Amino acid sequence: MSNAPLGLSIQQASLHYHGADKATLDKLSMEIPPGEWTCLLGRSGSGKTSLLRYLAGLLDDKVDWHGEVKCSDGLPFQHRIAYMAQQDLLLPWLSVEDNVCLSYRFNKQGVSDEVRNKALSLLESVGLLDVRKALPQTLSGGMRQRVALARTLMQDKPFVLMDEPFSALDAVTRHKLQRLSYTLLKNKTVVLITHDPQEAVRLAGRLYILTNSPAQAESLALPKLFPPRELDPESAHVQQQIFHRLEQDND
């Protein structure tokens, strides 16, 4: 299998929760380019998390879905994602190292020495090798999210779905972690849900705002600089546009 990044195309997607009065998403279409970060913004309840959870295979028995989800290599999308949520979801009974190796407990390969070496190398790359034996509750929020990032990288999936993974962190930690994630997730196709226009403008290779109800995706032009972008007048202008668009949708 080639290691080239994969893209994803979602066409005419409708998502309707069982028992709900109306659809959450309707005729939503978006292109998720390979090897880039696609950021989804929208007001609360706009359907961003529903879309991400559906893509992660977490809503299969709860929704009716119509539409097409197509990978650029033509193979099925299922089982080719890694998921990173707002909470770090570190298992409190496992050490940092064992949490990073978690996905290997669920496959036939198991946690071999080779797997452990890979985990240690990833922990080194997120700067946490010295706390590999610690339990998660002894770590700060930023450290825990870095362990979650190492766990996500350990899965080595072509698609990474992120549901506001930095939102609970303080501004400086968030800024550091955004850069670290962007660097380490190079060559992965990332879909990031965020409420933070600054984060979206900083990281996005493609940016969509989910508007209306049922939601549809609206693409927004981004600054010319490549991500991760620093705050400059152009970025500030795009942020202002996002705020303006979100306020319009709220009215």
Place this chain on the structure above:
Amino acid sequence: MINLTPLASPPKNSRRARNGTPAFNKSFHTLLRAIIIVFAILATWQGLIVVFDLPSFILPTPLSVLDRLFVRHDVLMRHSWVTAQEIVLGLLLGLSMGLFFALQMLLFKPVKRWLLPILIASQAIPVFAIAPVLMLWLDYGIASKVVMAAIIIFFPVTTCCYDGLSNTPKGFLDLAHTMQASRWQQLIHIQLPAALPALASGIRVAVVIAPIGAVAGEWVGSSAGLGYLMLQANARMMIDDMFAALFILSLLSVVLYFATDFALKKAIPWEH
């Protein structure tokens, strides 16, 4: 390679208490507290005897009970060993049954609807009411007391364990699902470990109430055990012997509780 400085350091010395007092001082304070509690109980006890001028066949003095503990230590130890076995075996049986039924209720939803009335009934009927039947079925030996202790702890263990298993944080299960974990793998790697703090609460309750089941069984019919000894001493108006047996029983329960609590804290460090 990205060079990162840790955003926060984990606690360097986990044996230190929160206020910076060394662990030794914490243990010393615990011991001191225990000594003060015991002294207060003994002083109140002796005070009641002096103030109300109580005769020894109503309430013996702490010293006379202490004397009986030394003089009859061999008899007390022999009967304590029987009761201790009943409690420990009852705990093992009750915990295994509780865990088994909690798992059944989790894995097979209809089982819960069928089993819940039985669970509630097992608590609604006083253990004293079923004790004679158990003697009839299981004889006057240790088995009937083990079952009594198991029955009395069955409900709290089952409900705590079931609550723990069914309230696994949804995010953990979602994560495991995205990693293609099977139902069985989710149970073993996620739900069971996540349920351990709830199960630990059930076990703490169980170790306190299991002696009640064992001693109640001994009162209804037995030829050994602290309950049997207390019954015999009471019939012969040897109240100081009865208090000596009662003291051993209390000590047994307290030691069992704190030993269990210590073991659970070591085994489940993420509990608190």
